[in-house]
Amino acid sequence: MCWIAPSLQYVSILQMNDSALTNKQLDTLHRLLGQCRDSLKTQLVQFESAAEPVTLDQQSVGRVSRVDAIQQQQMAIANKTQTAQQLHRTECALQRVEDGIYGDCLHCGEPIAFTRLEVQPEASLCLACQSVSE
Numbered sequence: 801m802c803w804i805a806p807s808l809q810y811v812s813i814l815q816m817n818d819s820a821l822t823n824k825q826l827d828t829l830h831r832l833l834g835q836c837r838d839s840l841k842t843q844l845v846q847f848e849s850a851a852e853p854v855t856l857d858q859q860s861v862g863r864v865s866r867v868d869a870i871q872q873q874q875m876a877i878a879n880k881t882q883t884a885q886q887l888h889r890t891e892c893a894l895q896r897v898e899d900g901i902y903g904d905c906l907h908c909g910e911p912i913a914f915t916r917l918e919v920q921p922e923a924s925l926c927l928a929c930q931s932v933s934e
């Protein structure tokens with residue numbers, strides 16, 4: 801990056817996207833993403849052990865609790881899938897921070913509002929594109 805004579809394109813980006821993230825906001829979100837990733841990883845390990853196949857001794861456990869155990873296992877599998885997806889999105893967002901493209905909508909390229917990223921730091925789409933895709 802040449803600070804003495806910035807390219808015209810760079811100047812126009814600065815002028816157009818006045819709601820682009822400041823360095824401080826980016827820093828905050830970067831930290832937030834790191835925390836999210838760590839806690840999601842911990843959760844995933846817990847769900848993984850809970851989602852293991854039900855191996856209950858038929859003699860010691862009645863039919864009802866066996867059904868319970870299977871239901872709990874299925875819930876754990878659903879939670880595990882959800883958590884894994886969330887972790888994947890979070891890791892993708894961290895990658896975008898590394899690549900210097902974090903905070904821009906992957907669909908339209910407009911900056912995503914900081915207020916949205918604060919709540920959902922792994923968001924890859926702006927609100928407008930997100931509502932279209934849902």
Ligand SMILES: [Zn+2]
Binds near residue numbers: 906926928
């Ligand atoms: Zn968009």
